[in-house]
Amino acid sequence: MELLREEPHGTTKAFYLSSAVWMVFGTLAGFTGAVQLIAPELLGNIPWIVFGRIRPIHTNAVIFGFVGSALIGSAHYLVPTLVRTPLYSERLGKITVWLWNLAVVLGTLTLSLGFSQNREYAEWIWPVDVIVMASLGLGFYNLLQTVKRREEEILYVSVWYIFGAFVFTAFIYFFGNAMWNPFTGSITGIPDGILAWFYGHGVVGLFLTPFAVAIAYYIIPITCRAPLYSHSLSLLGFWSLLMIYTHIGTHHILQAPTPTWLKVIAITGSIAMLVPVAAVLINLWLTMRGRIPYILGDTGGKFVLAGTVWYLLTCIQGPLQALPVVQRITHFNNWVVAHAHMGVLGFSGIIALGGIYFILPRITGRPLHSKFLADMQYWLVLLGMSGFFTVLTAAGLIQGHGWLNGETVYRMLPEIHPYMVLRLSVGILIVSGAFIGLYNIYMSLYGFKTGRKAS
Amino acid sequence: MAYYGGWILLVVLSIWAALIAFVWAVRSGQFSQQGRARFLPLIDAMPGQASSQEPLPPSRGGYVLVFILGLGAAGMLCAVILSLYHL
Numbered sequence: 281m282e283l284l285r286e287e288p289h290g291t292t293k294a295f296y297l298s299s300a301v302w303m304v305f306g307t308l309a310g311f312t313g314a315v316q317l318i319a320p321e322l323l324g325n326i327p328w329i330v331f332g333r334i335r336p337i338h339t340n341a342v343i344f345g346f347v348g349s350a351l352i353g354s355a356h357y358l359v360p361t362l363v364r365t366p367l368y369s370e371r372l373g374k375i376t377v378w379l380w381n382l383a384v385v386l387g388t389l390t391l392s393l394g395f396s397q398n399r400e401y402a403e404w405i406w407p408v409d410v411i412v413m414a415s416l417g418l419g420f421y422n423l424l425q426t427v428k429r430r431e432e433e434i435l436y437v438s439v440w441y442i443f444g445a446f447v448f449t450a451f452i453y454f455f456g457n458a459m460w461n462p463f464t465g466s467i468t469g470i471p472d473g474i475l476a477w478f479y480g481h482g483v484v485g486l487f488l489t490p491f492a493v494a495i496a497y498y499i500i501p502i503t504c505r506a507p508l509y510s511h512s513l514s515l516l517g518f519w520s521l522l523m524i525y526t527h528i529g530t531h532h533i534l535q536a537p538t539p540t541w542l543k544v545i546a547i548t549g550s551i552a553m554l555v556p557v558a559a560v561l562i563n564l565w566l567t568m569r570g571r572i573p574y575i576l577g578d579t580g581g582k583f584v585l586a587g588t589v590w591y592l593l594t595c596i597q598g599p600l601q602a603l604p605v606v607q608r609i610t611h612f613n614n615w616v617v618a619h620a621h622m623g624v625l626g627f628s629g630i631i632a633l634g635g636i637y638f639i640l641p642r643i644t645g646r647p648l649h650s651k652f653l654a655d656m657q658y659w660l661v662l663l664g665m666s667g668f669f670t671v672l673t674a675a676g677l678i679q680g681h682g683w684l685n686g687e688t689v690y691r692m693l694p695e696i697h698p699y700m701v702l703r704l705s706v707g708i709l710i711v712s713g714a715f716i717g718l719y720n721i722y723m724s725l726y727g728f729k730t731g732r733k734a735s
Numbered sequence: 736m737a738y739y740g741g742w743i744l745l746v747v748l749s750i751w752a753a754l755i756a757f758v759w760a761v762r763s764g765q766f767s768q769q770g771r772a773r774f775l776p777l778i779d780a781m782p783g784q785a786s787s788q789e790p791l792p793p794s795r796g797g798y799v800l801v802f803i804l805g806l807g808a809a810g811m812l813c814a815v816i817l818s819l820y821h822l
Contacts, residue, residue, distance in 0.1 A: 362775060433764070434765060434772050437772075438776075451752070455741070499776075501773075502776050502777060505777075508772075510769075511770075512769045515766070515769075522753055576796040585800065586800060597807070600811055601814070609817045669810065677814060
């Protein structure tokens, strides 16, 4: 079958094209939601795009469709490359791609029809969850078989992170979606809130983060032409991530009647997250010390470097806002929305794009269709992300400050309206970048001109 | 209390998965040769992997990232100041 045609790096190519398509769709969905925040009645009352549906469509399409596809696609390149062995089965890889896309399509359709589990990032209903798990399982099996046949005995830290991501994503996805309760996808009461945020936070920290860090650990040494500063330190970061990240999700519900001991664990764990984050960033930055101009000269490397900057900000902000005294200001408002965009778009999304632009020439044997367009997308996404951060952070602080002064939600809405207009304006940059990226990635894959070879 | 069973199962499974991986890593010598492991990305396995980019002058790009760091720091500082104000 043509859809399962075996070709060198076919899995990675298909994941990359999927990612580019979902970036366009996901950002357009976000843009639609942003329009509704300014003018709720502008689009009429079309049921399948009302805010309650378009928001989870946006978040899931971006997390799993755009960022997830790019990261898993890169994993299917990094593991074979780092263990010096071809991918075990490109056909299995293609099945993984199609199942993944089927999940995102079905998840989107069912959400637009009103079928939802109503828990953040776990809105997709049970049949979609099964497809996600199947795709994750196939990807894990394919890469595991590749590693079992490896020619390089030592597993580089990126391989550890990739396998960690597969295993722990499967864990958190199964438990977080309460898959043993197919009709609700949830349990009851406060334990469900705890479970939901164990998953909601884990989907960033144990799905997106390890994949993105794996890519950074691979690309930065190559682009700055230097060995990794310390492989031991990188492994310390990996194991400490798994030790600490798994139990900090309760910091999302500190104001809820969750057990105090669990809150204490979540807060101390959040602060302890500085250990694995510092291990990663210090290691990468010491690797690139004095060589940053080389990284900025590489299209993919430039994205990855920017992603590490957002990673630093996200991971300093995370522990800070886990402190109850700070959270009184920052929670339940647009500050958290800014933080989520930093983690998903600024950190893992930008690194995912960096992975695509770094690896594409290596799997096609040709240069990118347009380095200029890739650079343009870099600046659009970077400016857009910076704009999101500024606008949403400011709006969040105004909301938090106002509420603590006794203002009602209703009275605060006009105050943040200008910020929502700015947010929509900034979103145009991201959507434009997505369209440019889709064109460039498609042309790099399929629109090649004869005679152009990768340097 | 009925949910405790599920939690304990999750904890046990997670710890076992991590322990199995860790023990395998120790036994198969994954923590040896750390010096060589640093170079693994630099060993070309696929054709055309050599990085050919030219360094850019340090005035471009890097300063924008420094500015973003400053922006982030300013946002966090505002949150801390407001938190202290409302103590």
